[in-house]
Amino acid sequence: MVDRDTLAIPCAASPDRVDIYSGVARLSQTLWASRWRAQPLQQDVVVLIVHPTSNFLGHYALRPLAELGVDAVGLTTRFIGNDTSLTMEDCVVDVGAAIRHLRDLGYRRVVLVGNSGGGGLAALYQSQAERPTITATPAGDPPDLTAADLPPADALVMAMAHPGRATVFTEYLDPAIVDEARPFDRDPDLDMFDPRNGPAYSREFVVRYREAQLARNRRITRWVRERLEWLRTESPTTPDGMRIDNLPFVVHGTAADPRFLDLTLDPSDRQATTLWGHPWVANYQPATLGHLTSLRAWLSQWSVDESRANAPAELPHVSAPVQVVYGSADTAAFPSHASAMFDAITHDRRELTVIKGADHYFRGQPELAREMCEHIVRWARETG
Structure with missing residues (x-):
């Protein structure tokens, strides 16, 4: 038995830019996330699953994670379904707002999961949360991540992830x-x-x-x-x-x-x-x-030389534990992607796990999706 609710996460809008067409969404200064809660209720560990644009409110891993005993949250950034004006630095700010909100709700540990195209974002986020260096986008626009007060996650998971959108x-x-x-x-x-x-x-x-x-x-x-x-x-x-x-x-x-x-x-x-x-x-x-x-x-x-959301480039700057999980039948994120991310981690609190036979979305493979979730929950507890 698990419960589901919706989180309204406060997030400052870009004051001088129209980065999303909807004024309602832009001016609400709110991000939305779907939370599945374990029973009995706990506030020890929450798993936050992120992607730059995908709608993760109904992510396939949320329910099984909650059934396995940890709360699970699927985030939508301000750029949900909108690649056109997306800047990765603003996505970093949005992830920071979500982690801060989860801390405020009382969670002791936050495990950040970058799924698919979220891998590069999660690595960039943690790198900047631990040692912020970015003061503007490659075009010279806000945000200044050195002034963003980004709370670090306690552990990272690169799940069915590729190194980054530009790559x-x-x-x-x-x-x-x-x-x-x-x-x-x-x-x-x-x-x-x-x-x-x-x-x-x-x-x-x-x-x-x-x-x-x-x-x-x-x-x-x-x-x-x-x-x-x-x-x-x-x-x-x-x-x-x-x-x-x-x-x-x-x-x-x-x-x-x-x-x-x-x-x-x-x-x-x-x-x-x-x-x-x-x-x-x-x-x-x-x-x-x-x-x-x-x-x-x-x-x-998308610029291979200018985008910062590059997991192999950012993971060397991450001190938190990192788990890399990939599927052996994935048609989007390949074995070399997983190896590149794993090899970039410079400490020994790392793990590389393959889900045999899993494709990118676990289509018709709920048992393999649950296997991935079991690895994530184990990792969350082992690194706590």
């Missing part, structure tokens, strides 16, 4: 698109969907492909910087001096990782597919990663 986005980015305005004019020498290239893909092809993915990400970043400078100095202004400082744009081809079709790359038990179906279709459909973004959000979220 995985670049690994998914289609380098055959060489003209951003003409997404179907493709370079055949860099086309993973051209049968002449594979699958299976040669080592030489994969090396060229990865280099071209980085180059495309960096081309977009240079263009973004140029557009921001143009807006700052030359964009049209109103008679009273009002100027546009941000614009949206489209990125085509965001589901083209060769690992989606070639199972010999980063071998695992996964199927040859993506989270959104066949790679060729997912590569262009709007619902996949990062298709619609904005100049300032690109730098914070």
Whole structure:
């Protein structure tokens, strides 16, 4: 028997920016979270599950965690369902507000779980909570995390997580698109969907492909910087001096990782597919990663060189215990991702656990989801 309630978490809005379109949400200065409570009631340990944009109010792990004896909270940041204007630094502030609220409710220990794209966010959060260094977003905007008073979590879990949105986005980015305005004019020498290239893909092809993915990400970043400078100095202004400082744009081809079709790359038990179906279709459909973004959000979220939400880069600065849990059949977060995060941890309070046969969302696998939750609860108690 478990109980469920909704938490209204106070969080300061951005006073001078419209970062979400809804004025109701923006002005309420409230984040929402779903809490599942263990029976009998306890306030020793709470598990907080986070992601930059996903709606975790109904997260699959909440109920089993509560059934296993710890309270579990699924958080929505201010950017729920909205990649377009998301800045990772503001997500850090939102996670901080949630942890502070849980402390105020009386919980002795908070275990922060970064699930999927929440892995990079959780690592960035804990790094900045322990040793804050960031004073602005890559575009130079607030927040100043050194002044944010971020309460550290007591332990971290990277659950079915990849290293960060910019990293995985670049690994998914289609380098055959060489003209951003003409997404179907493709370079055949860099086309993973051209049968002449594979699958299976040669080592030489994969090396060229990865280099071209980085180059495309960096081309977009240079263009973004140029557009921001143009807006700052030359964009049209109103008679009273009002100027546009941000614009949206489209990125085509965001589901083209060769690992989606070639199972010999980063071998695992996964199927040859993506989270959104066949790679060729997912590569262009709007619902996949990062298709619609904005100049300032690109730098914070998708730029491989400028985004700070990079777990392998942040975990060396984390002193809290860290557990990395991954699924052997995951089609989004690969074994090398888990290894990179685990290897980045510089202390011995760490654990690497594989859930054999688990896919990214545990679809039709409730027993494996519960297995992951059992590992998280054990970790929470062992590190207490």
